[in-house]
Amino acid sequence: MLINNAAIVHRFSFAADEQAVAKAAEECSVNLLAPVRLCKLFLPLLKQNTDAHIINIGTGLVYAPRAAYPFYNASKAALHAFTQTLRMQLPEIRVSEVLLPVVDTPWHRGQAPASAISAEKAVKAVLRGLRNESREIRVGKVKRLYILSRLWPALAVRIINRL
Numbered sequence: 001m002l003i004n005n006a007a008i009v010h011r012f013s014f015a016a017d018e019q020a021v022a023k024a025a026e027e028c029s030v031n032l033l034a035p036v037r038l039c040k041l042f043l044p045l046l047k048q049n050t051d052a053h054i055i056n057i058g059t060g061l062v063y064a065p066r067a068a069y070p071f072y073n074a075s076k077a078a079l080h081a082f083t084q085t086l087r088m089q090l091p092e093i094r095v096s097e098v099l100l101p102v103v104d105t106p107w108h109r110g111q112a113p114a115s116a117i118s119a120e121k122a123v124k125a126v127l128r129g130l131r132n133e134s135r136e137i138r139v140g141k142v143k144r145l146y147i148l149s150r151l152w153p154a155l156a157v158r159i160i161n162r163l
């Protein structure tokens, strides 16, 4: 099993930040290209197993981007699309994606929003999804965000950016 979990996020103004492109490149490298490289690297080993599994960790923001993170959303949306194509190209390997809501982890540098769920709750939901063999495991409020983004995309974006 390969779990691609590591990621970074930069909160910045694309217009005002002199380092905007460097920050986008770093997010692209860690959040997208590292999982792509690791999948390629481990594929020969995974293919030797009858129950190989790749799990990519994503975010509900693939359904509705948050303005404060001009490139993080895009890097995870690209990972989302890559995960979908990987699943179609490699039917012999189980390929899952976890779409997380706000989770109280060191990610938030001690300032997790009130809406954050605990890491324990997130992990329990992920394990439940894996047991149910869900391919896209939408945790907590991401379930509702997914449906809303299909029915009323503009409202989904508005709600995400109000948080």
Ligand SMILES: NC(=O)c1ccc[n+]([C@@H]2O[C@H](COP(=O)([O-])OP(=O)(O)OC[C@H]3O[C@@H](n4cnc5c(N)ncnc54)[C@H](OP(=O)(O)O)[C@@H]3O)[C@@H](O)[C@H]2O)c1
Pocket (backbone or CB within 6 Å): 004, 005, 006, 007, 008, 030, 057, 058, 059, 060, 100, 101, 102, 103, 104, 105, 106, 107, 108
């Ligand atoms: N927390 C949330 O609210 C939230 C919401 C949606 C999605 N997610 C996703 O959940 C996943 C896990 O995030 P988290 O909340 O657990 O955040 P976290 O506590 O900040 O953990 C991120 C992990 O990524 C590792 N990492 C970052 N850059 C790396 C690099 N260049 N090379 C190797 N490792 C690197 C970090 O390692 P070091 O500690 O050694 O730097 C750390 O272990 C991420 O994919 C994130 O996008 C989180």
